[in-house]
Amino acid sequence: MQLSVNCPQPESLPTSLVDLRRGDAAILEGIDLPTDDARRLMELGFVPGMQITAGRSAPGGDPQVFQVDGSEIALRRETARRLTVRVKKTGKLNQTPRA
Amino acid sequence: MSGCSDCGRCNSSAVVVEFPSSRTAPKTVAVIGPPNSGKTTLFNRLTGLHQKVANFPGVTVEQHTGIAALPDGRTVQLIDLPGVYSLQPRSEDEQVAHDVLTGQRADTPKPEAVLLVLDSTNMARHLMLAAPILALGMPTLVILNMGDDLRSRGGRVDLQKLSAELGAPVALISARRGEGVDQVFDFLAGAMPKPSPKQLPVLQDVPKCRQWAGHVGAQALYRAPAPPKWTRRLDAVFLHPVAGPLLFLAVVVAIFQIIFNVADPSKDAVDWLIQHSGNWIAALLPNGLFKSLLIDGIWTGVGSVIVFLPQVLLLFLCIGILEDSGYLARAALIADRTMAKVGLQGKSFIPLLSAYACAVPAIMSTRTIENKRDRIATILIAPFMTCSARLPVYTLVIAAFIPRRPLVGWLLSARAGAMLGLYVLGFLAAVLTARLLKSSVLKSGRTPFLLEMPSYRWPTFSSLGLRLLDRSKVFLKRAGTIILVVTVILWAMCHLPYTNGKPPEIANSVAGTIGRTFEPVIKPLGFNWKIGIGLITAVAARETIIATLGTIYGMDPETNKEGMQTALQHDLTPGGAVALLIFFAFAMQCISTIAVVRRETGGWKWPILQFSYMTGLAYVGALAAAHLIH
Numbered sequence: 001m002q003l004s005v006n007c008p009q010p011e012s013l014p015t016s017l018v019d020l021r022r023g024d025a026a027i028l029e030g031i032d033l034p035t036d037d038a039r040r041l042m043e044l045g046f047v048p049g050m051q052i053t054a055g056r057s058a059p060g061g062d063p064q065v066f067q068v069d070g071s072e073i074a075l076r077r078e079t080a081r082r083l084t085v086r087v088k089k090t091g092k093l094n095q096t097p098r099a
Numbered sequence: 100m101s102g103c104s105d106c107g108r109c110n111s112s113a114v115v116v117e118f119p120s121s122r123t124a125p126k127t128v129a130v131i132g133p134p135n136s137g138k139t140t141l142f143n144r145l146t147g148l149h150q151k152v153a154n155f156p157g158v159t160v161e162q163h164t165g166i167a168a169l170p171d172g173r174t175v176q177l178i179d180l181p182g183v184y185s186l187q188p189r190s191e192d193e194q195v196a197h198d199v200l201t202g203q204r205a206d207t208p209k210p211e212a213v214l215l216v217l218d219s220t221n222m223a224r225h226l227m228l229a230a231p232i233l234a235l236g237m238p239t240l241v242i243l244n245m246g247d248d249l250r251s252r253g254g255r256v257d258l259q260k261l262s263a264e265l266g267a268p269v270a271l272i273s274a275r276r277g278e279g280v281d282q283v284f285d286f287l288a289g290a291m292p293k294p295s296p297k298q299l300p301v302l303q304d305v306p307k308c309r310q311w312a313g314h315v316g317a318q319a320l321y322r323a324p325a326p327p328k329w330t331r332r333l334d335a336v337f338l339h340p341v342a343g344p345l346l347f348l349a350v351v352v353a354i355f356q357i358i359f360n361v362a363d364p365s366k367d368a369v370d371w372l373i374q375h376s377g378n379w380i381a382a383l384l385p386n387g388l389f390k391s392l393l394i395d396g397i398w399t400g401v402g403s404v405i406v407f408l409p410q411v412l413l414l415f416l417c418i419g420i421l422e423d424s425g426y427l428a429r430a431a432l433i434a435d436r437t438m439a440k441v442g443l444q445g446k447s448f449i450p451l452l453s454a455y456a457c458a459v460p461a462i463m464s465t466r467t468i469e470n471k472r473d474r475i476a477t478i479l480i481a482p483f484m485t486c487s488a489r490l491p492v493y494t495l496v497i498a499a500f501i502p503r504r505p506l507v508g509w510l511l512s513a514r515a516g517a518m519l520g521l522y523v524l525g526f527l528a529a530v531l532t533a534r535l536l537k538s539s540v541l542k543s544g545r546t547p548f549l550l551e552m553p554s555y556r557w558p559t560f561s562s563l564g565l566r567l568l569d570r571s572k573v574f575l576k577r578a579g580t581i582i583l584v585v586t587v588i589l590w591a592m593c594h595l596p597y598t599n600g601k602p603p604e605i606a607n608s609v610a611g612t613i614g615r616t617f618e619p620v621i622k623p624l625g626f627n628w629k630i631g632i633g634l635i636t637a638v639a640a641r642e643t644i645i646a647t648l649g650t651i652y653g654m655d656p657e658t659n660k661e662g663m664q665t666a667l668q669h670d671l672t673p674g675g676a677v678a679l680l681i682f683f684a685f686a687m688q689c690i691s692t693i694a695v696v697r698r699e700t701g702g703w704k705w706p707i708l709q710f711s712y713m714t715g716l717a718y719v720g721a722l723a724a725a726h727l728i729h
Contacts, residue, residue, distance in 0.1 A: 036189055037547050042305035043184035044549060045224050049306070056338040058432045063445075065338070065432070065552055069309075070221040070323055072552040074432050076439070079547035 017066070017075070017083040020054035026085035028052055028068075033082050041083075045069030052085060127176045127208045128287060129200060131232065132216030133225055134182035135553045137244040139163075141216055141274035142179040143565050145283065150565075151572075162207075169288045178210060186231040187303075191471060200235055212238040212291045214283065219243035219271060220254060220324050220554075226312035229265060231302050238291035239267045242283065247273040248554070254324030261319035266295035275559060330425075330554040337429045347433045350426070351452060354417050362456070365409035373402035388594075396590030399646070401583055410487070411460045411574055412567050414453050418464055419566045421449070423558035427467065428550055435548065441530050442537025444470065444548050447477040451529070454484035458692045462699055463570070470548075472541040476533055478696055479709050482687050483529035485522045488641040492683050493521055495645060499664040500676040517680075524684050528716065589636055610635070624682065624718070625675025625725040637688040674728040678721035686717035 020026055028050050031038040045068040046052070055072060057064035063074045075083075130145075132138035142150075146165025163179035180199060181192035188194040195204070202209030215232050217225035222243060232239055243249075243256065249271075262269040268286060272279030300311035337343055377398040384390040421427040427449065435445030446468040454461035461481045468474040485493075497517050506516040592610040596603060606615070606628075614632035621631050629652075633644035645663075652666045671679065687693065687710050696706040 033547065039187070039305055040184075040189075040549065041547070042309070043227065044551065047306050047309045050309075056334055058338070058436055059340050059344050060436055063432060063435050063548065063550070065334075067326075069224045071224065074428075074435075074548075074550040074552060076435070076548045079549075 014084060014086055017052065017054075017080040017085050018064075018077050020052075020085070020087070022054050022056065024087065025051055025053045026087045029084045029086055031083055033079070041079075044073050045071055046073075046083065052083075126211045127178060128212045128214060129178045129180055129210035130214045130216060131180045131196060131200070131228075132182060132242075132244075133184050133218070133228055135551060136182070136216045136218045136225060137274045138182060138216040139179060140559075140562060141214070141242065141244060141272070141280070141283070142177060143562060144274050144277060144280050146177055148565075148568070150569075167284070167287065169284055171288055173288070175287050176208075177214075178207065183228070185228065185305075190469070192469070200232075200237070210237065212240070212287075214240050214242055214286075216242045216244050216274075219245050219249040219256065220252065220327075222256060222321055223312055223316045223323065224309070226315055227305070227308045229315075230299055230308050230311060233265060233267060233294045233296045234299055234302060236293055239294050240283065240286040240291075241265055241267050241269045243269065243271045244274050246271040246278060247276055248327075249324050252324030252327065253322075255320070255322050256316075257320045261315065261321075264297055264315045264318045266297060268292070275556070327554045333555050334429070334552075337426065338432070343429075343433060347430055350421070350430065354414075354452060357413055357417060362410040362413050365413075366406050369409060370402075370406045373398065373405065377402065391594065392587070392590055396586055397583065399586075401579070401586060405575070407457055407459070407487075408571065408574060410456055412571060414456055414460050415464070415567055415570045416563065418449060418453070418467075419563045420558050422467065423556065423562060425553045425555040428552050431550060432552070435550075441533040443476060443533055444468070444473050445550065447473060450477050450481060451484060454481040454486060457486050457488070458482040458484065458689065459574075459695050460570070462692065462695045463573070465699065472537075475700060475705060476536045476541045478699060479536060479705065480529040480533050482689065482692050482709070482713065483525045483532065483685070485525045485684070486641075486689075488689065489521075489683055491642045491645055492637075493518060493680060495663065496667070496676055496680055499667045500671070500673055521680060521684050524681070528685060532712075586639065589639060623725065624678045624721040625672055626679065627670055629670060630675075630679065634682070634686075634688070637683075639688075639690045641683060641688045674725045677728050678725040681724045682717045682721040684717075685713055685720050687713035 014029065015026070017026070017028075028046060028048050030048055031041055031046065033041070047069070050069055053067040055065035055067050058074075061077070063076045064080065065072050065074045066080075130138055130142050142163065142165060145167040149168075150163055150165030165177045165179070167175045167177050169175060178199060180196045183190075183193045183196045186193060186197045186200070188197045198204045199207050200210065200213065213232055213235070215229060217228070229241060241261075243258075249255070256271070258269045258271055270279055270282035270286070272282065274280065298311070300307040302308065337346060377394050380398070381390060381394045384393070418427070421430065431445030431448065433445070434448035438444055438447050447465070449467070450461045450465045452461075453464060458481045461484070462478050465474045465477045465481075468477060497514050501514050501517050504513050505511070506513045511519070589610070592613070593608050594603075595609050604611070610632050611628070613635065614628040617631045617635070618626075618628040621634065626634070629648065633647045636647040637644040648667070649663060652663065667676075693706045693710060696709060697703055700706070
């Protein structure tokens with residue numbers, strides 16, 4: 001399922017989307033959800049290999065907005081937990097997503 | 100030349116479809132695009148006021164069709180399909196889009212061409228929808244909308260190269276500003292070539308589709324625009340941990356104030372207009388059956404519904420501004436956690452809030468909820484919210500039975516406390532019902548909640564105006580059909596059978612007979628047959644009970660000297676009064692709501708279930724009250 005994923009950098013760690021803090025960017029590795037739900041997420045830009053940046057959230061941190069593939073999509077934590085990512089860089093805002 | 104477009108290699112000469120020469124049969128063209136691509140704005144631009152809204156038969160998907168007049172005088176019928184991300188038929192929206200485009204819906208003609216609307220500021224992702232559309236082999240114009248945004252944020256795209264890559268004509272437009280819309284008319288008027296894309300991906304494989312879209316974008320030298328600066332700045336305020344919820348509350352209070360306070364004078368004005376026009380017509384007509392039917396039946400009955408039109412329009416104006424500006428998505432985000440506690444989601448919030456004014460527009464506004472089960476759950480609980488039609492009933496009964504004395508010092512009088520209690524009661528019933536539904540028949544825990552945050556934009560007058568016009572048409576059409584029929588039937592039941600050329604006493608009329616037959620059922624609740632008739636007529640609309648009781652007490656020699664409140668005190672014990680209030684808090688006494696639920700859920704199943712449940716709850720609640728309070 002993976003598109004051109006960069007060679008793993010030494011400092012990168014596999015983790016889930018829910019662990020990203022605002023401004024963190026990561027590369028999506030996989031979606032652990034039923035096929036239809038995973039497809040829906042992919043149609044919205046959550047395609048493996050895509051860069052995701054964590055954005056603002058509702059009060060209490062749930063749901064959270066993610067910048068992916070040129071749009072901003074809000075996910076509940078229960079969904080974000082199912083998306084595994086590899087952390088790329090931290091603490092840098094306004095990353096332009098890779099096409 | 101058939102099959103030429105399928106091989107994917109031939110891209111030199113486009114296949115030209117003959118334009119039908121007959122003027123009597125305008126060709127049909129479908130408009131499709133992902134949500135937030137500005138598809139509807141373009142549709143409005145192209146068709147203006149020449150559009151109509153209906154539901155696709157059998158489903159809850161709204162069908163907008165319109166007529167676009169071409170510069171040469173010919174016309175084209177446009178179908179605005181629901182916003183979809185793909186043509187894989189999984190949701191009802193996608194199923195409808197898929198079926199219309201492939202000519203599988205018997206009620207809709209197969210379109211001869213497609214206008215594919217994409218957001219140019221998000222072209223790489225939106226192009227994913229181009230693959231299944233081009234694969235249909237229908238003449239397609241690829242429209243890159245929001246060209247003004249793309250330009251101002253420093254993005255660009257080579258249209259010639261993109262067109263060559265897709266094998267279809269491409270137009271960069273701004274539907275909001277009207278820029279480039281003539282290119283769409285040119286396409287509709289011209290010879291429409293079949294598409295011949297250089298290559299297409301495997302449609303079932305989303306990552307492959309995305310890769311293809313990225314490749315096409317790269318070939319077309321697409322440069323994505325800079326992130327929207329103003330959207331980020333506004334989100335820093337609207338999604339601020341402290342300021343965000345406060346602004347959200349301010350918006351909620353403002354809407355509440357508008358639909359209650361601002362709408363009231365306009366409601367009174369319409370009421371005045373209806374009454375005076377009724378009196379004026381009554382003066383022209385000779386006394387008799389026809390006059391009674393027209394004035395007492397139709398004018399008053401239908402009029403009592405039309406008075407809600409200003410309120411409905413104001414509510415839709417508020418929702419329209421929130422939705423078009425992009426704030427509605429942020430409001431849904433903020434409300435999501437609270438709504439999740441009862442098993443619903445953020446998008447259910449605005450419909451439930453508006454149900455405090457009237458359940459009818461509230462149920463109509465659940466269209467913003469894409470998740471079908473969440474939408475139905477919201478529709479089912481909306482009538483529990485204390486709507487404005489319950490207010491006159493509550494006011495009357497409370498004034499008759501609860502003395503004017505303080506409950507909590509000068510802060511809260513006993514009457515205001517009772518009113519507040521009824522609001523809380525309705526809210527609790529809604530919340531508990533939502534929990535019940537979401538943990539049983541409407542469970543949808545497995546569908547993830549996805550909410551796209553569109554960029555903030557200024558709402559346009561034309562789009563808001565068309566929206567209000569749409570809603571007025573839908574509303575008035577219902578008042579003119581279902582409500583009219585029910586009103587006439589009720590009137591007839593109160594005036595028949597005719598004896599010696601005179602209508603009967605109310606107790607002996609058909610309605611009175613039904614009321615007395617029905618009396619044993621409601622006797623345990625502490626209601627007599629007069630209240631019973633009130634309950635029956637209140638099925639048409641809750642506040643009708645007041646008019647009905649007014650008529651009955653007026654016709655009854657025992658009570659015709661007394662005021663309404665005194666008469667009520669004769670008819671009801673305090674326990675019966677509380678039972679009546681509880682009955683009104685729970686029961687679904689509103690023919691418009693039943694009709695709108697049927698329309699929005701596409702069948703009788705849900706309205707029947709909802710009516711039975713609410714009536715059952717009302718009966719049990721009232722029974723308990725009548726036995727506990729003496």
